[in-house]
Amino acid sequence: MKNIEEHKDCLLIRNVCKTYANGVQALNNISLTIPPGMYGLLGPNGAGKSTLMRTLATLQEPDQGQIFLGETDVINQKEEVRRTLGYLPQEFGVYPKATAEELLDYFAVLKGFTNRAARKEVTEGLLKQTNLWDKRKQKLGGYSGGMRQRFGVAVALLGNPKLLIVDEPTAGLDPAERVRFLNLLSELSEQSVVILSTHIIEDVSELCTNLAIINKGTILLEAQTDKAVADINGKIWRKLIDKSMLAGLAQEHQVISAKFLGGRTMVHIYSLANPGNDFEKVEPDLEDIYFSTMAGFYGVQQNAEGTKP
DSSP, X not given: OTTTGGGTTSEEEXXXXXXOTTSOEEEEEEEEEEOSEEEEEEOOTTSSHHHHHHHXXXXXXXXXXXXXXXXXXXXXXXXXXXXXXXXXXXXXXXXXXXXXXXXXXXXXXXXXXXXXXXXXXXXXXXXXXXXXXXXXXXXGGGOOHHHHHHHHHHHHTTTOOSEEEEESTTTTOOHHHHHHHHHHHHHHTTTSEEEEEESOHHHHHHHOSEEEEEETTEEEEEEEXXXXXXXXXXXXXXXXXXXXXXXXXXXXXXXXXXXXXXXXXXXXXXOSSOOOXXXXXXXXXXXXXXXXXXXXXXXXXXXXXXXXX
């Protein structure tokens, strides 16, 4: 593959396709350049996010395409990739009667930490890093959702992975646990490529320097988060209307979102010019980027350097 040396610290995905036996095309010619740091993969449920994450985690093969982590061929050098990979799937099981300390030690053995002293040092460090040290002797069956997620990260971090994949990690977490978990991911991204796959826009907005939006197996947008927001500045307008006016408004304007507020509806539209009619310009955010892209109104794709493809 060309330019591997130029992107030796990146994850390169080129022309990856995957169609399941039932005819569902989960990935349609996916190409992404994912640099070190936190990278957001944003899309609705069923968009292809989990299929792509499982492919990157070497749990399934694409029908075609290439994937490189630095100079390592992810598809043809699976064992080498797995030595530098951490993966936290959307759902993972734990042994409820085991303690965090016991189970993490077990996983460390599977990961190749055969020296008892070295293994003890690694597991202690990870339990402290994930803020589980004080609960290390508690059975996992009594852990909260957020604690189980942090334990999953501890397992994923065994071996100091170069690539960490987390799939829908904050779904079901309460606000406090969500903040603790996202703070942990932010710290980890300083040393690795961390892919945050989610349908929760706020998670990506708060953490990710770069992102891609995927829907129906196709990448709709690849961009630097701040540049994408800047590019749409001046093009988002809002107006508070009665709910009964929404259908008529949608025939006249490019409506990207509508939220119900106190019996009325706050509408955001995409427009290059002032639409008049009491609309006010609004400072855009990632939610506006997401809905504009999903609706097909934001059609200029940008790559991670902020240029047109």
